[in-house]
Amino acid sequence: MTTPTASASANIRTRVRIPLRFSDGFSTVADAVTFHGLADQAEHVAMVFGDPGPTPLVRMHSECLTGDVFGSARCDCGPQLREAVERMSVAGGVLLYLRQEGRGIGLYNKLDAYALQDHGLDTYEANSALGLPEDGRDYTAAAQMLRALNIDTIDLLSNNPDKGHQLSNLGITVRGHVPTGVFTTPTNLSYLRAKVEHTGHTIALAG
Structure with a gap:
């Protein structure tokens, strides 16, 4: 986990409306927003749904190529993304899609960690074994994106307590924590259990 610091300002670069359609047929519309001046210079994007209101529902979703695009059942990222989009389409909200593959270690390293997990390590042990x-993840850029959207108070859609702690330390008021659904499969149960036991994620797992 990283220790966040105060964030400098960022500003909106482009805002464009995009129709979205998922493989199950669900469709909606969002405004895709890009930014100048993000601390890490990565191409993060905010997806704004409806009228977010003064205290919007916000999901900080770290990019997961395997789960979001290819439907990997080794994690719950794809279902969490789909759930967040539908909830925000109904109530309004902001999805921050952050280019932080593999909890910030990158795609190739994540796949290397998967190989170690196949030999008995959990997701955190595998990262450590790779010297990573x-x-x-650092959420300084996320705080900058929210401020550029004139948002300083949110309800956070997340099971990860570190996200709320970092945003609070960066000056974003987290009024409430809204848990995501629980999306278990036979191949991601050990991954989810490691989140609960190792980093205190609020995921209600049977047993």
């Missing part, structure tokens, strides 16, 4: 941080 258990979770290398």
